[in-house]
Amino acid sequence: MRAKTFAKGVHPWDFKELSKQRPTEVVKPGKRVVIPLHQHTGAPAEPLVKKGDRLLVGQKIGEAKGFISAPVHSSVSGTVLSVAPFLSPVGRKVLCVEIENDDGYEVNPSIRPCHEGIEEYTPQEVRESVREAGIVGLGGAAFPTAVKLSPPKDQTIDAVVLNGAECEPYLTTDHRLMLERADEILKAAEAVRMTVGAKEIHVGIEENKGDVIDLWSRKVKGIPHVHVEAVKTKYPQGGEKMLIKALLNREVPCGGLPFNVGVIVQNVGTLNAVYDSLTTGMPLIKRGLTISGDGVAKPSNLEVSIGTLFSDLIEGCGGYKGDVNRVLMGGPMMGISQSTDQVPVIKATSGILVMAGAAPGGKEYPCIGCNSCTNHCPMGLVPTTIVSLVRAGKAMESKDWGLTDCMECGTCAFVCPAHIPLVQWVRYGKAEYLKEKKRLESQG
Ligand code: SF4
Ligand code: SF4
Structure with a gap:
């Protein structure tokens, strides 16, 4: 049977042999966990707890605000140290609940399923x-x-x-x-x-x-x-x-x-x-993720509590190895570079990549018009034109070329021989487009 696929795209080396044979290990968080109240698409959750409160596993600590939002729950039992902004792995500070983990993992007694069997749920109950x-x-x-x-x-x-x-x-x-x-x-x-x-x-x-x-x-x-x-x-x-x-x-x-x-x-x-x-009945307080790359001693698949610090997980995997140049949340194509390992696992953390050796990419050169970005873009866009318009301050015009349809997959940047940071420009362009759109709307 022939495998199905889509048009265009790329074939990067997958490096999955580093960890694919390693069964998922359950790991406990450290003494301190930091749980962001905004770790989903949509409106941030509003805090329900304050400094000094005692928490149980599964207890709701943030209430969803609006239809596109999600509540947030404690992954440990312990005491709230603070409700304050901390750096999130998405690259900005967000309001977080910082908890001193008492290592007892006492579960909130109200946690129980609606039904004995998953088959008994109605659509509305699901x-x-x-x-x-x-x-x-x-x-x-x-x-x-x-x-x-x-x-x-x-x-x-x-x-x-x-x-x-x-x-x-x-x-x-x-x-x-x-x-x-x-x-x-x-x-x-x-x-x-x-x-x-x-x-x-x-x-x-x-x-x-x-x-x-x-x-x-x-x-x-x-x-x-x-x-x-x-x-x-x-x-x-x-x-x-x-x-x-x-x-x-x-x-x-x-x-x-x-x-x-x-x-x-x-x-x-x-x-x-x-x-x-x-x-x-237990809410989402843990997730699976991969820690991999040539900069970590023991690449692994882990089940971890939301709020566990990257540093604790990397240490648990044998620590750093070699001359580490980058830590990413996610994979190498769409991952987000981290400036520190003192950031917590959030619901969106599918992996932590630790890279050693020389940094990838290289000096940026002018576009040579090779069309490689266009030939590989899975959305059928012309990235070089979109980016030229954004660079020229014409983000609104670049919308006509598909700026907002870009899924930021990184394929164009991966194939660009001139090392132009095309995706960063697209992200910048989207922010400029939204700013301008808001300004025009406010003028009626
Ligand atoms: S990042 Fe956007 S423009 Fe670049 S290949 Fe992916 S979808 Fe196309
Ligand atoms: S791949 Fe890079 S060099 Fe080639 S056309 Fe696109 S932006 Fe220009």
């Missing part, structure tokens, strides 16, 4: 439980899952797509989850399918995870509405629009969302969190 549990997309975007499960009433959803591509180099946490928690993920997928009224489930797994494709093909044998399909090992195959195109041959329109073509996409890690929450 949405409410997922919202209350603070579950967001764990693939990296951290979009509130309950919102995804509430598509517009006039929109029919016929397919749920399980994103098991994990196309970012180095990251293997989803690979391990799919091997270790296949039954749980499939049960949660079924609950999601029932919630949105879809007929089918399509599971997209990159070809480089042959063991997962074999296991899942066996698991779904005899279930006619679940289809396990190999997709090409190609970046960014795990982008929602790319996966929908590959599996269902549907194109999400510019500015549109998957529900516009009758689909919702769920990352396998998110479904694992949905299963845990519906079966135990």
